[in-house]
Amino acid sequence: MTAGATGTVLRVRDLAVGVRDTDLVLVDAFDIARGERVGLIGESGSGKSLTALAVMGLLDEGLQVSGSVRLAGVDHDLVGADDRRMARVRGRHVAMVFQEPMTALNPTMRVGDQVAETMLLHGSRGSRSAARSAAVDLLRQVHIPDPEQAARAYPHQLSGGQRQRVVIAIALANDPALLVCDEPTTALDVTVQAQVLDVLVSGAAARGAALLFITHDLAVVATVCQRVLVMYGGHVVEAGTVQDVFTRPRHPYTAGLLAASDLDAVDDRGRLRTIAGTVPAAGHFPDGCVFRNRCPNAQDDCAVAPPWTGPHQASGYACHHPVPAVAEVGRG
């Protein structure tokens, strides 16, 4: 437990992901504390999934990664670690829940065996039979009805919500310090989503696992997370507690996202608020402030990259012309 003593589970510093001469992600710094639930939000193409994959060491070979990602309980940097070392980290110290459970599960293997396999691979259960009964236990904890029966089922025999519960059971199997969830409920129905989110939050809480929760659904982030990082163009443009960022956004991008996702608020012409333009393709973001070509507040000085304004990396924003601190963005 290197960083564990201080209560920090994940420490990311100067993380850069790029192809050839194009930077895709440039994250200065963020930390996640033990048991903390942190949301990572932004539109498609803003770099949130790349950031998560970089943390997991799952990036495509063609991408260059630099910087530092340290995880509690792991004595080496995750950036640059080879596959053999990462295989010992993934599934044990950090686990991931993806959007599409059908592709995350092995279609030719019974789900109980898949849960048991995770524990056997990392040696957290000594024998096959111990791992099997632990697997049934885990399936029960994620509220799969009749877990003994379900453990013998193949993934295609389960519904989408049940499959995602199995993936969560696999992720929780070795009591990881960090759970990375990339749009885990986007493919699910809303009533199923509610139950899966509940299982995820309570499962992580029971183990003291921290959550890094990626989604474009602000309402889900607000329901699940305590803190939030807003990403755009590969940069963290705003960070803070959910309460602060979602009620008093300072970065115009955050304010735009909030306004666009509020289906109750309309402008004076009775139309939903939108963010002008679209997310540029990778490598086509403007220099200086990445948001300036879509920003309502942009001025000439935005051609210079704005510095971070705020007491520390966990709270603040990067903008020359922020939304006034007192402004309410049209919601109670």
Next chain:
Amino acid sequence: MAEPTTDVLPAVSVRDVTRTYRRPRPAPFRPAPLVAALRGVSLDVAPGQRFGIVGESGSGKSTLLRIIAALERPTSGTVHVEGNDITALPERRLRGLRQRLQLVFQDPMGSLDPRMRVGDIVAEPLVAQGHAAPRDRVAELLQAVGLSADAANRYPHQFSGGQRQRISIARALAPRPHILVADEPVSALDVSVRAQVLNLVADLVDELSLTLVFVSHDLSVVRRVCDTVAVMHAGEVVETGSTSQVYDDPQHDYTKRLVSSIPTLRRALAGVTARDLAAGAAGEVA
């Protein structure tokens, strides 16, 4: 609820529609099990109405939509579109329907031919119906959905998800339909793009006096776009009413569960947790 009269014909009138599918036989000599996707659905959509159909996967909403668009036949029951019984018509006589009623699908990449130029895609419904496809009309349609006229020479993959959905909408509007049927048109889009497309749909429905049938799993989106909503569950319509009434004061047990499991910013900031939503989804009073 009477038979369609000559006075005010409902744009779409669905009567006692059922649809059963046959599953594959479990064993060579056992009968194939039947699955009832729709169990007696009746509803009326008045001209100019914005009618939402909400339900989760497996509720039968997509089957109903495919039957309304005559892409599929009901096992029993009738569907009238502007007074014509489309369930009785053979495929070759559906041309009139295709002119009156057009569809927009969820996944624009799956419904736009990747090898056709956007101009040809948008003109295709016109060509299929034997009209010459004037370039002016294509340019006009592209402009109506907020794309530039030179988009006509490009291919679908050169556009973002939101732009592709605009192309689908332009194509649907090409034959000047009276009724626009949209199947989850914004579910695959980011929130900011979602707002743009919803604004566009609302504008076009207003300007062209269209009747809108909007299918979605997301009650909060339907509430924004539609004035009336039917909630479907297990192949039946369990509740119909004005969207605000159904959203704010749901009557049916299932609608209550649906509404209380929707995460919203407002409720989350007021302290509603995932546990509370799950309790709502399970039907426990939160």
